[in-house]
Amino acid sequence: MKKGVLLVNLGSPDTPNPKDVKRYLDEFLMDERVIDLPYVLRAILVKGIVLNTRPKKSAEAYSKIWWEEGSPLIVLSERLQEKIDQFTSVPIALAMRYGSMSIENGLKELDEQGVDEVLLIPLYPQFAMATTETIVVLAEELRKSMFPHMSFTQMPPFYNHPDYIRVLSESIKESLEGKDYEHLLFSYHGVPKRHIRKSDITNGHCKMNGICCETPSPAHQFCYSHQCKEVTRLVGEYLEMEDGTYSTTFQSRLGFDPWLTPYTDRTIERMGLGGTKKLAIATPAFVSDCLETLEEIAMEGEEIFHEVGGKEFHVIPCLNTREDWVKVLSRWIDEWALATPVAVEA
Ligand SMILES: C=CC1=C(C)c2cc3[nH]c(cc4nc(cc5[nH]c(cc1n2)c(C)c5CCC(=O)O)C(CCC(=O)O)=C4C)c(C)c3C=C
Numbered sequence: 001m002k003k004g005v006l007l008v009n010l011g012s013p014d015t016p017n018p019k020d021v022k023r024y025l026d027e028f029l030m031d032e033r034v035i036d037l038p039y040v041l042r043a044i045l046v047k048g049i050v051l052n053t054r055p056k057k058s059a060e061a062y063s064k065i066w067w068e069e070g071s072p073l074i075v076l077s078e079r080l081q082e083k084i085d086q087f088t089s090v091p092i093a094l095a096m097r098y099g100s101m102s103i104e105n106g107l108k109e110l111d112e113q114g115v116d117e118v119l120l121i122p123l124y125p126q127f128a129m130a131t132t133e134t135i136v137v138l139a140e141e142l143r144k145s146m147f148p149h150m151s152f153t154q155m156p157p158f159y160n161h162p163d164y165i166r167v168l169s170e171s172i173k174e175s176l177e178g179k180d181y182e183h184l185l186f187s188y189h190g191v192p193k194r195h196i197r198k199s200d201i202t203n204g205h206c207k208m209n210g211i212c213c214e215t216p217s218p219a220h221q222f223c224y225s226h227q228c229k230e231v232t233r234l235v236g237e238y239l240e241m242e243d244g245t246y247s248t249t250f251q252s253r254l255g256f257d258p259w260l261t262p263y264t265d266r267t268i269e270r271m272g273l274g275g276t277k278k279l280a281i282a283t284p285a286f287v288s289d290c291l292e293t294l295e296e297i298a299m300e301g302e303e304i305f306h307e308v309g310g311k312e313f314h315v316i317p318c319l320n321t322r323e324d325w326v327k328v329l330s331r332w333i334d335e336w337a338l339a340t341p342v343a344v345e346a
């Protein structure tokens, strides 16, 4: 048996042109775990409505943040892969759930190197149906149909792993060193509330009533809302922050369904109107900077804050290729790679 790793992130369009953005959004939003409507309704909504309007707007947003080398999300993920490769002894491949760098190609790359035992690492700290689950489901479908000789181990969401919390907390501390701020927002990508109910294995715990996420339950293993709030709580604890000086919000909602609240944009506006002048913001649903952090937060968010009287808006970068983050991921990989299989008696 030969071990190898597949890192998987979300993906980006090939270019920031409306045609490529449209193709990418088509694949992304037609995923039944992202827009979880029956096929016909999903197709009417996505192909009939969203794809006629959104690509132009999204393409403009992508153009503002695009780098010479390509999409920041892809470039940063590639740099992460290269750095991890320097620290670990097993082959490391990189794939995206949507777009050209497919999971199929990533698995082929590992297969060509003789790898038949794969550690699948979805690059998301928290579990969500629209991120972790869709990656695992597609990878398993591909394994069955194209790589039946391979076996997979899935890295569980690492939202509460002490190594991750330490690295995230240190990154926030360093980024805010010498800066003055009144409040730190932890802004996570939002999901429709319905997604949380669908992932509730207890069939009733997740009521999103402000109490359920703090009440112990097996549902939390798959509860995005709980896992986001835990990251905020654990970082607050690590950095010894005072109650009331930090809070959790959710960004990037789409459509008319109720999504997780409070919404980031409205919170920024409310805080500015309420007299907050100096705001800091971290985005721990993403390990790599991307459209949602570089445009929606660092550009749109800052504009909202300034419009309502805010003065200083400090955006904390994602972990990207921080050395301590690279070392933590490499150590997790090595621990898996070096683990001796437990002998099973016949
Ligand atoms: C129903 C729609 C969406 C759900 C649910 C959703 C969940 C979700 N997404 C991320 C991470 C990222 N999303 C990004 C972009 C993006 N997301 C949606 C829609 C949903 N996301 C859209 C339509 C887009 C495209 C841009 C736009 O038109 O606004 C990105 C950025 C990708 C990039 O190329 O930089 C990331 C990353 C998470 C973590 C998540 C659920 C937890």
Ligand SMILES: [Fe+2]
Pocket: 189, 252
């Ligand atoms: Fe998204």
Ligand SMILES: [Fe+2]
Pocket: 205, 206, 207, 208, 211, 212, 213, 214, 223, 225, 226
């Ligand atoms: Fe909850």
